[in-house]
Amino acid sequence: MFNKNEGVNTMQVLTPRPQPGGDGHRATSRRSRLSRLSRLSALSVCVSAALLLAACGGGGDGAPSGTPAGDTLGYTPLFSADTPMNEQIQYRQPDGTLVTMMGSRPTERHARERGEAWDAPDAGPGRYLTFPTFYFQNRTFGLEIHDHVPAGISRVDVYLRVNQGIFDGTTFSLFRNILNPEVRDYGWSLNYGFNNPKEGGLPICREAQPKEDCMMSFDSNWRTDPHSPLKIGDKVELAPAPRLKRDPVVDGGGSRYYSFEQLYVVGVGMRPWYGIAPNLDSEPLPEETLLGGQASISYNYSEEPMRVFQQMANNIGIVNTQRFVEGRRLFHTSFLDGKHSEHDADNPVFTAHIGQLGPRYNQPRCIECHTNNGRSVAAGIGAKLDTMSMLTNGADGKADPTYGYNVQQHAQDPTATPFDVTLQALDKTVRTLPDGERVELVKPVFAFKGPTPAQFSARQAPQVIGMGLIEALAETTILAQADPNDANGDGVRGIPNWIVDPETGKTHLGRFGWKASKASLRHQVGDALIKDMGVTSPTFPTRGCQRGAPDCRSASATSVTEGELQRLTHYLSLIGVPAQRSLRSGFPDGIRVSPEHDVDPPLIARGAALFNQVRCVACHTATMQTGNTHPFAELRNQTIHPYSDLLLHDMGPNLADSLREANAAPNLWRTAPLWGVGSLRFVQGGDQNVRLLHDGRARSMLEAILWHGGEADSSRTQFEALPKADRDAVVAFLQSL
Template identity: 65%
Template sequence: MKPFPAPVPTPAPSATTADALRRACLSIALAVALAACGGGGGGSTPTDSAPQTPPPAASTPVGTDPPPANPNDPPKTIPPIPAPDTIQPGTSAPTAEGYVPLFAAGTGLNEQIQWTEPDGTLVTMMGSRTTDRHARERGEAWDAPDAGPGRYFTFPTFYFQNRTFGLEIRDEVPAGRQKITVYLHVNDGVFDGTTFSLFRNIQNPDVRDYGWSLNYGFNNPDYGNKPICIAGKRTCKMDFNSNWRTDPHSPLKIGDKIELAPAPRLTRDEATGRALIDNGGSRYYSFEQLYVVGVGMRPWYGIAPNLDSEPLPDATLLGGQASVSYNYSEEPMRVFQQMANNIGIVNTKRFVTGRRLFHTSFKDGTHSEHDKDNPIFTAHVGQIGPRYQQERCIECHVANGRSPVPAIGAKLDAMSVLVGGTTVTDGRRAADATYGLNVQQRALAADAPDHGVSIQRYETQTRTLPDGTKVELVKPVLAFKGPVPAAVSLRQAPQVIGMGLLEAVPEADIVAAAARNQGNADGVRGLVNYVKDPESGVVRVGRFGWKAAKASLRHQAGEALVNDLSVTSPVYPNRSCQAGGTDCRKSATTDLTESELQSVTHYLALIGVPAQRSLRSGFPAGVRVSPEHDVDPAKIAKGSALFSQVKCAACHTPEMKTGDTHPFAELRGQTIRPYTDLLVHDMGPELADNLTEGKATGSFWRTQPLWGIGSLQWVQGGADKTRYLHDGRARTLTEAILWHGGEATKSRTLFEALAKDDRDALIAFLQSL
């Protein structure tokens, strides 16, 4: 492990030498792109058009470093975390129902991602990050035996600094003209030699893993039309005026598909290949995105021939336009870690800086990935408290999924063991005298009392279904090394996908759903869990956590930080908050600054949701179909109908619409399919704990979102490492359903009465989500 490397002094080259280096870099970059990406395909060279009118200032990324005097001598800095937002949760007058919305009507945007100009030009801002390889590359040739995953969904070393960028796509086709101009925006530092591949060359039957019809660079007229692109400068561009997917080229028209694959290069030491700005890597690939002329960015899947790019149907977009495209690099284990598909350019930087914090140890500052190569985050060394559960957020949320499955007798230090009383004061339950609000099982001091908690054994019961099928159900029994608290609730960490979309659902819609339930003949009621905002004290609609006891991502993150990592933040600025201290907000200094807390919450808000895997992909004949894509659409469709027939949809609401007040444009106005109503329901005595959170007493639990549930078996490392329900007692989806009681009793009974083939179809549907 090493601290951040000191900048290496580099003498400024002469003008002649600098020009020669730039020409060599450009030639190498273009040659590599043409050779490695299987491109080429004739046609006219893109023209260099006159400068366009700049977009509104709010949508143009602003670099944190001033432009360098010489592009081969960039400023050698770590770019700062984006400044704190001025847009914060509101404290306006409460509604008639008594709650205050998170964001008031008329809330402004942090960043615009698409607009139409007066002359009809459609402008789309597309954020991008670095990756290691191409979207359709598996860990082996397409016709070879399986040898491992690809490296498209990975996060390379140093991904969190100086390596995010984006495209400004100016589409004049809707205005009746034949031109699309693309500007490259760099968030930090300098790119030198960046190439750009467009239009998948699907006419060539040999094009499989990669290959485009047009490979080019971004020309900067300030540097003799060389592809030298500087943060804060809107000067690197290219344009084209025909559709390169056809031979001969055809006029561009609304609905044409354009695959976009920029390949960024940082200004580098030509001898070592290392980036001058921070001594990290310098040459990368990026996400391969689909732009539809006259429409914008769209999540895609692969159709014949050879997994050609095609927009995913709306019905599969669980996260709306924020959904993650189908993945063909055989990395389903990383699918929960990807950005929203419609992410903006500045928000891409927010995403990676927040992700770094999510993966950083608050004990020694190391990153969970490439810990020997990624620089130590020295600002967070030694910030962890004397007692804690884990050093990093990611260690409880495996690959942004759920807690790892504990072995009998092992410490439950990647789960939460909530303790305390049944009484609630000022929105928080009473604390346990020994442990506070949860058991922090690790300690820095070697002589600290042992507060270990483990699963001692499992209670078992057998449920016999009407057709004679027997299902064993198990329930964990806990053992405490320290005093046994009066009230206990074991909680596994849930997956962290689509949380920003849920935050963007209007409170009025959640409240209205509860009101509609009151006359439900099936016994389904559903209540809003009204909770107090820990910072402002106002009442809000709860929507996060197993009992919907957290009102916002900020609230959720702040509570997890102090309770599980013993790290303070502006939400809970003192560690006595974990112990239930009534005056714990009296603190001037916190471990995480306001900017850092926002980085974590922004990261959580911008994680995408995998699209539903309900469609067959167009793999070539004779090529092994990736297991996650080996689906049966007819069986899934049947299971979807049965899901509604047996009344699961009464609580697991299939569809919602996000509102227009969230500060992130990516999350506004999206039709999403989370399969939750965000209400708490009485689930009966068998699932009850004896803890109250907000208005949710022991047997009340939030309807858990089902999106992503079918990817858990890969994210967690296998079906045997996947658990369901709040305490992880259910080993299969069938077991999870059979534990449903209370308001869900009728629905469970209907499921039990289905024929085996029908139950299998319903499970297949859930596995597609």
């Protein structure tokens, strides 16, 4: 569903002049020049919004031509400077006490259990990253941690806060027991609970109760023998195990769970972790591995790399955890029969959404297009492309008279005209590199069962990780990297896409989609709902929006309510980014290393240096800093490594399609973020199922690189000239992201 569509054509080419309320930080990039912002009024990428056509582009040899039509208009920052936070996740009290909110959800097993004993044959994945039945109600909670060590007192108070329902018998384990060499899968030094004096000393904790009712304290470091006073920097592994009140069971679901095993660093807060010797002891991940900043996901030792794209940001707050799971439920709900994609016989049917699927659609659930929150299903010859989007326009650039703005390939009416789009063939060519290596490249050929549209473009669904962090970037951070006239003469430009919000009419900077044609997650979600499922929302309230109807906003009631639209955007905002897998983990000698952690750090470091040397970073910007205006505190002021500038670049004629989208001509594409690209082989179910680039033509990292043209010609040529061992090192680096 998400982010593959480029949407109802609401784009406009406007020269940027920010309205009050912006905020931002410079990007760490060779081309980050804030002085360029004053020259962006000369941006040579224009076209009249009324024409909905773009004359931008050209190759890497000439600047895009054209001048803006009409008056220069200003853009509106996505978030104003006074945007309030949804939830405060960390603060200091006047005496120096550090207060941290740690959100948590139920899990089925432990973090280091991978389906069998460590020294036994591989028996399959663990169940640490799964979502148990009924996960979205009565089961999220959090710990409010009051760390007095910065105030000079060796004590930490922990309060259990329940989001919904009643917990009875929750246990709390702390400090991984590194003093016992037999502790492997799990084992802690301190095991405690939360006894409530208002409940006769019983371990009963309720939602909305005063936090002091359920608390525990510890005043020494249990990782040392004898115990020592707590000091800043001490590591405390936290492993709560929630238990619901069972008489009667609150909602028919389970009552006993485990939860995430998180690392708290005294005086610092929650930190993503990886396992070091002995026995995968918890250790904070180095900052350079945190692709999503503190929203990054810890290394996984339950051998579930296929689920790493589905996890909450590591720094998520307590209330925001409930927002996350409620949005996830919608993402997994069928708008045909209301069933959840997981445990459909046990999870309750979401009756409010039965029968809301449009008469035409591609899939009934968001998750159907995003395999495990990853990409579209890899299609074979003759297969229907119904987990991808086939965007369409007529010859005049408006909605195609048959399909609208995209082909909806399924119909609820069995007698409806079939609109199948299939992979007809692969055009094959062979690229011979300077050292003689031959690489086969393939380009998909599509067949339409209905009329072939005048303009069309196939778009695979990308992974949905880190979207909130991208939304949290200040406009100035992104615009600082733009070089529309190639002022530095390196052949690399980069231009922004200016988007008119379909609800407010305000102009925002485009961030999402293969052509940066959506400015916000709300816009993207609403666009995908209407186009992929025919489901209306406050963003696009009638199905006529999919066909460009002039009265598309006339409806008063929609399938997805305002609150549910917010839940979906909240969920997508709070999905974390897996940390870079560039470090060896501390598996004991003789124990099988999990495949995702079988890495070569020196090779990865060499590949990273070569990636920079051949100037891939000219577009794939390594480091940015998010702003401080996003509603989610988890996303504010984070140093992130998306490996994208989020700008449009000319990628040459070989990657161009036939569809024009406002100022994004067929050869202009947004730099795709590279974070998570190395996990695709696990998420998609194997290397053979991974597809890269907008239409999924590239079957490997190497193929994707060799398709780069236009502004990327120089970098690609330098890469091709590298010795094979160096090319392999670059690929190893990319596979670590």
